[in-house]
Amino acid sequence: MNSTKLLQILKTLDPGEWEKLYFFLQSPYFTQEKVSPRLFTLLHPYFADSAAGLPKAETLFQALWPDQPFDRKQLNYALSRLNKLTERFLVFQQLEQQTDRQQLTALEVFSERHLEKHLAATQRSFNERLLPAPDEKDDFYLVRSDYADLLDQHYVRTKARKQDNNIQLATDDLDRFYYFRRLRYACSMLDRQNILEANYRIGLSQAWLDHLEGSTLVEEPMIGLYLTIFRALQEEEQEQHFRELKSRLLQLVGKGLAESLAEPLLFAINYCARKIRAGQEAYVKEAIDLYHRGIDSGLLLQDGQVSPWTYTNLVKLTLRLQQYAEAREFISKYTDLLPESFRENAHNYNYAELLYCTNEKEKAQEYLNRVAFSDLGYYLGARVLLAKIYYETDAEEALLSLLASFTIFLQRNKQISRNLKKTYLNFCQLLSRLLRTEPGKTGKIIDLITHTQPLTDRSWLLALAQEKSRT
Incomplete structure (x- = not known):
């Protein structure tokens, strides 16, 4: 029973969806057979009570067909039918939330049936929803293009003898959608290459970029923003791209583009993170500022919750500037806003x-020791923190053992990007070398720590090396 597709999909339903699915199954429009609603009613109590075990197949069959001998195939058919209806319900529920697409479909239906009054009323309603710039949905331009295309089809269908500009509007918005989405993909590819082991074909030629920059398309706020992100990711050494990116972000915050700006904000934060790993400490304040703006504006909140990665990164950056009171206040204020499944782990690690x-x-x-290292980020950070504690408490044997096991883990793990792996391997190698370096002879190791790229906890290693040079 536990392996069936039906049980897997039912486990994803929340209480509200169970109720809606019940009424869905009672409607003869969606199904006229009687077994699926009964099967649903029989299964519901077992999912409502997590302590209750699922019934055996024979028990379930007898409840459905009390006068028949057990037939595994017949039960499997019933489970399959209910699974398909549940799938249909989830799809239907998703479509119900897509108001724009519903109205576009309505326009097409009314045009085909020559229902001019219905079409005009829907058109007025749709026009009220259209904004001069994209809202939170990234397919805004495509929706607007499809809208103009439907109006153009209606124009052709009615054989009107007057000028109509909808075909031009459909073309222009399709161009906007293409360039917007293409830039988004390219930015995601460049960003992921810095985190994961990946080698994407970006495919944006200089001629393509020149054409875009020479057109009026860059005047669209989101297209211009993503073009700036692309430049910042492609030419990270040119720091003016980051300054322009931050400026554009701050201008757009509060203009009704909340969800659309969450991804660009994370691109900017990731840019800062790479600069910080490269030893550019000025970007610590930049990252903290971006995180706080993201939380305060709601850009970095999901359903009112802060992600454990945002929480952890902001604490770490605040501690890096020795703002201990601010870090303690942040932990106290935002721990309860973490998703419950991450709350204890994130709090223990950051505390x-x-x-x-x-x-x-x-x-x-x-x-x-209370942290369950189920997340790679926690694991890497905790290994470094333990190494620092062992060094500072003169637990040399424990430290050597940790560095050896951590190095092996990094070398063998294929999920960590080359750049991130190198960041931590360099830490292990430099700390091991520092342990072997005689006091007063640390000039070379100080130079290595200063210039090695990339490297985590550079300032800590430098402080140790400089202290050892004085002994």
């Missing part, structure tokens, strides 16, 4: 970071 920074190393280890 351990804070305790370490405030010289409470034993307590920090206690909180680290």
